[in-house]
Amino acid sequence: MKDSLPGGISIMKQLLTGNEAAAEAAIQAGCRYYYGYPITPQNELINYMSIRMPEVGGAFIQAESEIAAISMVHGSAAAGGRAMTSSSSPGISLKQEGISYLAGSELPCVIVNIQRGGPGLGDISASQADYFQAVKGGGHGDYHTIVLAPCSAQEMADLVYDAFDLADKYRNPVLILGDAQIGQLMEPVEFHKKPKKNLPAKSWALTGAEGRKKNVVKSFYPVKGQLEEFNAHLQKKYRTIEEHEARYEAINIHKADVILVAYGTSARICKEVVKKSQQYKFKVGMVRPVTLWPFPKEIIRKVSERVECILTVEMSAGQMVEDVKLAVEGRCPVHFYGRTGGGVPTSLEIIKKIVEIVPDNRAANTLLQLAEVK
Amino acid sequence: MHAIYEKPQTFIDKATHFCPGCGHGIVLRLIAEILDAWGIRGKTIGLAPVGCAVLAYNYLDIDMCEAAHGRPPAVATGIKRVHPDHVVFAYQGDGDLAAIGTAEIIHAANRGENITFIFVNNAVYGMTSGQMAPTTLLRQKTVTTPSGRDPINSGHPIRVCELLAVLDGSSYLERVSLSSPENIRKTKKAIEKGFKTQMEKKGFSLIEILSPCPIYWRMDANEAMRYIDEEMTRTFPLGVVKDWEQKN
Numbered sequence: 001m002k003d004s005l006p007g008g009i010s011i012m013k014q015l016l017t018g019n020e021a022a023a024e025a026a027i028q029a030g031c032r033y034y035y036g037y038p039i040t041p042q043n044e045l046i047n048y049m050s051i052r053m054p055e056v057g058g059a060f061i062q063a064e065s066e067i068a069a070i071s072m073v074h075g076s077a078a079a080g081g082r083a084m085t086s087s088s089s090p091g092i093s094l095k096q097e098g099i100s101y102l103a104g105s106e107l108p109c110v111i112v113n114i115q116r117g118g119p120g121l122g123d124i125s126a127s128q129a130d131y132f133q134a135v136k137g138g139g140h141g142d143y144h145t146i147v148l149a150p151c152s153a154q155e156m157a158d159l160v161y162d163a164f165d166l167a168d169k170y171r172n173p174v175l176i177l178g179d180a181q182i183g184q185l186m187e188p189v190e191f192h193k194k195p196k197k198n199l200p201a202k203s204w205a206l207t208g209a210e211g212r213k214k215n216v217v218k219s220f221y222p223v224k225g226q227l228e229e230f231n232a233h234l235q236k237k238y239r240t241i242e243e244h245e246a247r248y249e250a251i252n253i254h255k256a257d258v259i260l261v262a263y264g265t266s267a268r269i270c271k272e273v274v275k276k277s278q279q280y281k282f283k284v285g286m287v288r289p290v291t292l293w294p295f296p297k298e299i300i301r302k303v304s305e306r307v308e309c310i311l312t313v314e315m316s317a318g319q320m321v322e323d324v325k326l327a328v329e330g331r332c333p334v335h336f337y338g339r340t341g342g343g344v345p346t347s348l349e350i351i352k353k354i355v356e357i358v359p360d361n362r363a364a365n366t367l368l369q370l371a372e373v374k
Numbered sequence: 375m376h377a378i379y380e381k382p383q384t385f386i387d388k389a390t391h392f393c394p395g396c397g398h399g400i401v402l403r404l405i406a407e408i409l410d411a412w413g414i415r416g417k418t419i420g421l422a423p424v425g426c427a428v429l430a431y432n433y434l435d436i437d438m439c440e441a442a443h444g445r446p447p448a449v450a451t452g453i454k455r456v457h458p459d460h461v462v463f464a465y466q467g468d469g470d471l472a473a474i475g476t477a478e479i480i481h482a483a484n485r486g487e488n489i490t491f492i493f494v495n496n497a498v499y500g501m502t503s504g505q506m507a508p509t510t511l512l513r514q515k516t517v518t519t520p521s522g523r524d525p526i527n528s529g530h531p532i533r534v535c536e537l538l539a540v541l542d543g544s545s546y547l548e549r550v551s552l553s554s555p556e557n558i559r560k561t562k563k564a565i566e567k568g569f570k571t572q573m574e575k576k577g578f579s580l581i582e583i584l585s586p587c588p589i590y591w592r593m594d595a596n597e598a599m600r601y602i603d604e605e606m607t608r609t610f611p612l613g614v615v616k617d618w619e620q621k622n
Contacts, residue, residue, distance in 0.1 A: 033456065059456075072452035074439075074449050075454075075456075206439055207437065209437045214435050215438075218422075220440055
């Protein structure tokens with residue numbers, strides 16, 4: 001069967017929400033254990049899993065709580081299975097206990113956070129206010145989850161697929177950080193079968209100790225000195241991840257006067273600004289972190305050496321901007337524009353902010369024209 | 375000559391961290407005896423909780439998983455989904471199972487999980503220095519009920535077996551004790567029945583074991599055994615509460 005129409009349009013594409021794309025990609029990546037709890041705006045994911053998991057002979061449980069769901073993931077991951085849970089911000093807060101235990105037990109798993117507004121019950125619209133929680137640890141103890149930030153339904157599918165491999169490769173939880181827009185927007189998605197990676201065997205998994213020494217999956221090191229040694233091992237692993245796994249998308253960074261840094265939904269809007277600016281003299285470029293941890297520090301450091309300033313755009317009161325500043329280390333001014341509580345930055349707002357932060361009126365002239373083009 | 379009594383192979387030969395007179399060592403040994411006798415060491419996976427029982431994995435020579443406080447029923451569920459034909463058991467104390475993990479145990483029972491729960495009820499938080507447990511008796515003195523447990527402020531002792539019995543998913547619930555050799559033999563039989571229940575895929579089984587904690591009951595070992603028989607069993611009567619083999 002031909003898999004494309006004239007003009008190269010793929011017939012393998014399906015129209016899916018980001019949430020459904022995440023679920024289907026997980027199934028195709030070999031995830032057979034999914035445990036979830038309903039919460040808006042990630043409901044399409046749990047609903048999809050309830051249909052698809054039985055079809056592929058996998059396990060689906062609607063758990064009694066977010067805490068139970070992540071604990072079930074803990075069990076299936078410890079037993080050697082590919083396991084996943086998903087939720088949205090308030091639910092992810094509840095899962096932090098389990099995520100800390102998973103990180104401390106070095107268990108691979110995938111957790112999807114379709115962020116909504118906070119704090120507290122907040123609202124159900126898109127937000128990026130869980131950045132700190134996602135990249136700085138979230139639960140107790142010195143640990144990191146690998147954090148991937150898709151900006152479309154297609155990228156959701158691609159990153160969820162990669163997430164399972166990264167989790168197995170490093171024996172570490174991987175968090176997908178989306179938001180209500182990324183989760184609920186319907187877009188064409190194609191699932192790319194990927195070659196099987198050469199991943200380490202799970203010799204540590206709990207399978208029954210038949211014919212071998214017992215395996216114990218734990219995070220408790222009560223004997224003095226043991227825990228410090230274990231933490232040193234974890235930190236060494238995190239340095240390896242930082243060295244090898246940082247990913248980003250760079251757009252027009254070479255001729256740019258100003259660089260925007262944004263991820264997820266904010267990045268989609270920033271891309272519009274970048275695109276519009278290309279026909280004018282004053283150029284806007286962009287770095288879109290695809291991994292939020294490890295943070296793509298190197299590219300941001302590089303661009304900071306030759307641009308006038310950097311503008312970080314987020315749907316938060318200013319969280320990722322701290323990591324941008326750490327990467328820039330004062331080489332150029334770092335500005336911030338953000339909306340909270342369900343507010344989504346518009347391209348006009350971003351343009352106005354650029355005009356405000358660029359000291360001469362080169363920017364003002366071209367960019368205000370640009371805004372009018374809209 | 376044949377041995378009439380020896381250390382089970384599945385019980386690792388090392389000093390335990392348990393306090394003098396504690397019941398945990400007895401229960402772990404009973405589990406090891408059963409795994410040896412039934413030859414199922416290689417297809418058994420245990421869950422260790424938070425509390426005195428966490429180091430169970432240092433004493434049992436089987437695959438084991440640690441769980442966060444109260445979460446063994448959920449973690450065990452995740453393991454059982456991967457290995458439906460293995461024997462999966464969770465070893466939990468009263469704070470773990472009946473306070474912080476109440477939701478998890480109720481829903482594991484309600485789903486009729488083919489998992490066996492060994493519930494060690496000593497009516498006190500041992501690991502953390504003797505605070506009130508959900509199963510602390512009325513008027514019992516603990517570190518956090520210095521004048522004795524008063525139901526007006528601290529509620530009543532929770533009868534876990536009776537609580538779970540009303541759920542359609544629970545299949546076998548029995549309360550036993552460690553207060554005498556006879557009761558210890560009954561405890562072993564109950565654990566065997568629990569394992570049998572899951573091996574025959576008959577659903578959720580829980581064995582509640584009244585166990586001494588002489589250190590935090592502030593009495594000697596003999597008094598502790600008497601306390602189980604004379605005081606604890608008045609709140610927690612021994613016997614089968616629910617049995618799938620006996621149609622009620």
